[in-house]
Amino acid sequence: MTEDTQEARAVPLSGLFEAERSAEIVAASLAGTTDERLKEILSSLVRHTHAFVKEVGLSAEEWAAGIRFLTETGQKCDDTRQEFILLSDVLGVSMLVDAVNQPADGRLTESTVEGPFHMVDSPARSLGDSTDEAGRGGEPCLVTGRVVDTDGRPVAGAGIDVWQADADGFYDVQRPGEVPERNLRGLFTADADGRFWFRTIVPRYYPVPTDGPVGTLLKATGRHSYRAAHIHLEVSAPGIRTLTTHLFVDGSPYLDSDAVFGVKESLIRTFAQVDDPARAAGHGLPNPFRHADFPVTVRREARP
Amino acid sequence: MTEDTQEARAVPLSGLFEAERSAEIVAASLAGTTDERLKEILSSLVRHTHAFVKEVGLSAEEWAAGIRFLTETGQKCDDTRQEFILLSDVLGVSMLVDAVNQPADGRLTESTVEGPFHMVDSPARSLGDSTDEAGRGGEPCLVTGRVVDTDGRPVAGAGIDVWQADADGFYDVQRPGEVPERNLRGLFTADADGRFWFRTIVPRYYPVPTDGPVGTLLKATGRHSYRAAHIHLEVSAPGIRTLTTHLFVDGSPYLDSDAVFGVKESLIRTFAQVDDPARAAGHGLPNPFRHADFPVTVRREARP
Known part of the structure; x- marks a missing residue:
């Protein structure tokens, strides 16, 4: 029985996340989208969103503030208020x-x-x-x-x-x-x-x-x-x-x-x-x- | 008293929306942002969002589907569920x-x-x-x-x-x-x-x-x-x-x-x-x- 748990993997995994190719990798995960138009829209959205994050170097705190903002925007919506349209x-x-x-x-x-x-x-x-x-x-x-x-x-x-x-x-x-x-x-x-x-x-x-x-x-x-x-x-x-x-x-x-x-x-x-x-x-x-x-x-x- | 309400305006308005310059016009409206970092982030976000809409030629129905998706995502969040992080x-x-x-x-x-x-x-x-x-x-x-x-x-x-x-x-x-x-x-x-x-x-x-x-x-x-x-x-x-x-x-x-x-x-x-x-x-x-x-x-x- 060995306990050497530090050894490298024999076969490296493929398709793991890399920051340089992040948008490509995520877009590739959408390959199974049957609706071609949905695939086109989501692929473009992913590319622009990733480009935005990289361009501004979004910090974890800024990301969290964005998550809070979006959540509050959704929760402000009701039958007579549409905060996301606003x-x-x-x-x-x-x-x-x-x-x-x-x-x-x-x-x-x-x-x-x-x-x-x-x-x-x-x-x-x-x-x-x-x-x-x-x-x-x-x-x-x-x-x-x-x-x-x-x-x-x-x-x-x-x-x-x-x-x-x-x-x-x-x-x-x-x-x-x-x-x-x-x-x-x-x-x-x-x-x-x-x-x-x-x-x-x-x-x-x-x-x-x-x-x-x-x-x-x-x-x-x-x-x-x-x-x-x-x-x-x-x-x-x-x-x-x-x-x-x-x-x-x-x-x-x-x-x-x-x-x-x-x-x-x-x-x-x-x-x-x-x-x-x-x-x-x-x-x-x-x-x-x-x-x-x-x-x-x-x-x-x-x-x- | 005249009722000729069809006459052209004497002085055209400046700063109105134009699709070609849409991101610039919106970014210009952020000029009064006192937090320089917020201004940088929002300007970049506006540019990338507008580029996405133009790139895919987002239809009104697709936009409405996006609004619904974001609204539902916000409304799914509660104390033990964070759908926007997901x-x-x-x-x-x-x-x-x-x-x-x-x-x-x-x-x-x-x-x-x-x-x-x-x-x-x-x-x-x-x-x-x-x-x-x-x-x-x-x-x-x-x-x-x-x-x-x-x-x-x-x-x-x-x-x-x-x-x-x-x-x-x-x-x-x-x-x-x-x-x-x-x-x-x-x-x-x-x-x-x-x-x-x-x-x-x-x-x-x-x-x-x-x-x-x-x-x-x-x-x-x-x-x-x-x-x-x-x-x-x-x-x-x-x-x-x-x-x-x-x-x-x-x-x-x-x-x-x-x-x-x-x-x-x-x-x-x-x-x-x-x-x-x-x-x-x-x-x-x-x-x-x-x-x-x-x-x-x-x-x-x-x-x-």
Whole structure:
């Protein structure tokens, strides 16, 4: 019986970890992935993650802080809060994903981020209805528009899903019990000419939620948390590519430093002051009121 | 009063998002970060993340799947489960962080990952004690070693914190109520000559937890979830750099395909069969027993 346990192994093992080839070794372990696209995505993710760790020489303490940050971000999520989307938003990842998926076509209305507040279904409303069920103040406003395709043909019956913050900068889900559920949300159906119109109030700029890890990150990086004032729109119809975008309020603070990098020049509209008693009465609005017009051009999907 | 709301802005906004310069634009937003190291880390992270999104052309659906995966990973974490560390482990990131923080020095005992099971304090035990309080079977085993520095001087009184899976491949925290708390854990103190010895049972190879998102990932990539059999050791003392490592059991399955890439050839030891009634009796072990010797060389920190 020998107790010489210090001897070298007769046959060295292959495939062990080496820092120099770390990403290759891990990528090789993914060889059995049956979904080729998943394999491509994970291999790229592994290469970039390993390159990041090497580039900054991440310390064990910094790694642990990263693990804590990610864990807290996941645990902050619930039915009305999506902290990982918020993280993606403030790091410009959401806007980048949007950009890489949009065909370059100057005729189309530009898209922007969906944001974390589209988590409840909007109630169906009739053209001309108001989304403001709370009636807690704010400047009454008319939004009009027309959905056409790139040939200028109207998209009859297009769905226009809208949601927005109130005059204090809060979404309904941030004020449970204080405002009616699904306040300032609405699903409208364009008429035969692709036209839509509805009443609402002018939204206020607002801070993204800052009571979680993303708020801590913004503070540590000296960034403010505000989004320029906007109304979200999602425009869809059979045979067209769904458009997720915003209508920004010209003159709003933070148009040039939006916390989620969501502003595009072409999406900013004047919310004009209108003084026209007859027109106001026709829409059931007080006089004067504000008006924004937002023509929308969408892409017809190629027929299969 | 005009209602021409279609006019172009007189002065274009600066600093808006552009896909081509996306990482630069986001990195520029971090200019106010007072902690220079945080700024460096986040800027690198943003560059690599944006490069990944562009390289694979991440679709909105793939992005959403990623958000769901990260959220579920965070929500799987609790006091006895750290799914983000597990994710870091199976992607080789933990081993890489370990590697970039270890000075290249062939004289030192190599380090490896800490793993997710070092979440409870090990009970202080006397040299020669057994960590096996459950007595539910397994091959009795003696582990011996000596802690020295790179000059061969013993590190008297070094702390040797050990934790391991049982003969079925489970840690104590995975069997609450079934085994004593802190079973197969122990904090030993080396003698004046740096020597340590304790009794335990030979650990079994085991799967990492697969009932969470990381398990789903392993399955989707055709990878098994097993770790080669090992005993964790953390060796510390005033004035030395703490060493976190494993003692691997030679002959264990999965030494060449460890799920977390944790195996290093130099850390594998024969758990020799010893047939010596007197020696067995001296240690309070049945005869025959298994024995592994694990000499440890640590680095003295430079005096400030």
